[in-house]
Amino acid sequence: MSGDAVSWFDKARRWWPGPGRRALPAAVLLLALAVLDVTVPLELARPEAVVVLDVTQSMDVADVPLDGRTVSRLALARAALHDALGRLPCGSRIGLGLFTEHRSVLLLTPLEVCEHLRELREALARIDGRMAWSGNSEVAKGLNSALRLARALPEQPALVFVTDGHEAPPLNPRYRPPLDTESGREAGWLLGVGGLQLSPIPRSDPQGRPLGFWNASEVLQVEPFSRGRGGSVEGERMVEEAGPAPPDLGATPGREHLSALREPYLRRLSQEAGLRYARLQSASQLLSLLQDPAHARRQRERVSLRPWLALAALALLVARHLGPFRRPAGRHGRSR
Structure with a gap:
C-alpha cells in the first residue's frame, strides 16, 4: 500500500x-x-372514523373464532376494535356508535386514541345487546342512518359499519329504503361478521339473561307486504301485485329464526352506499382497515x-x- x-x-x-x-x-x-x-414538522395521514356496531340479537350468535375459541359476532367485533385502539398511531381519532331497530346512534364523537384510550375502551366494553330497544333489525335503514351521522360531524370521518346483514323483519325488495349517499365519495367500510352456516339466534331478557333460542313460530318469516293487508270487506286480505322477480336480499323464508352472514346482500349495500366491503375474520384485521390511506385525514404534526x-x-x-x-x-x- x-x-x-x-x-x-x-x-x-x-x-x-x-x-x-x-x-x-x-x-x-x-x-x-x-x-x-x-422535533421536526411532518404532514402525516392519520385515521379518523366512526365505528358503528350492530347490537341486534343475531349478533349474539356464537359462530366465529377468536383466539382458539368460538365467540359471538359482537364479541369478535369488540375484540377487534379493542385491539386496534391500542395499536393505532397517536393522532388517530375514533368515534363509537351502535345500530339497533332502524337507527344508528352516536355514543362518542371521534376522540384522539392516545389521549382518550381508556375512555374509548371503557365505552366499547359496555356496548352489548342490552342497549337494543327493539327486536327489529332493519340493516339498510340503520346503515343509512349511520352514513348521515358520519356526514354531519365537522370532519366528516369515515364510517365503519359492522353487521351480519340479517334483516328482521325480512325486507321486501320493491320497498327497499333509498340510501342517502354522496356521489363520487367513498365513505368507508361495511364489514360483515358471522359464519356462513345457519345457526339459531339466542334470546335474552332486557337485562341480558339468556332465554334459550328463537323458534320459527316466534319470528316473522316473510316480509309484511307478502302477508297482505286488510281490505274493505271484513276478513278480506289484500296482497301486493306480483311484479318482476326482485333481486335476492338473502332472506330465508321458513328459516328466519336462524342466522348466517348475508354476504351477497352486504356487498350489494356497500356498492350502493359508496363503501368498501370486507369480511371481519380476526381481531388484527380491523387495524389495517382503519389505516387505509383512502380514509385517512392528513395533518401537520411535530414528530419527536x-x-x-x-x-x-x-x-x-x-x-x-x-x-x-x-x-x-x-x-x-x-x-x-
Missing part, C-alpha cells in the same frame, strides 16, 4: 463515527439533542426525534467499546 493511501485511510478512521475518537463526542451530542426533545437520537447514540457507544471491531495499532506500515 502506498504512503498516500495509508495517510488517507488513517484520516478516514479518525473521522468515521464508529469505534474511533469521534464516537464518544458524537454520542454525547446525540444524547443532548434527545434530552432537548428535538428523541427515540432515534437515543438509539443512534447507543449504537455509537456500543461500537466504540466493541473490541473485535478495533483494528490493532501498528498493523499498517508503509510499503516500499
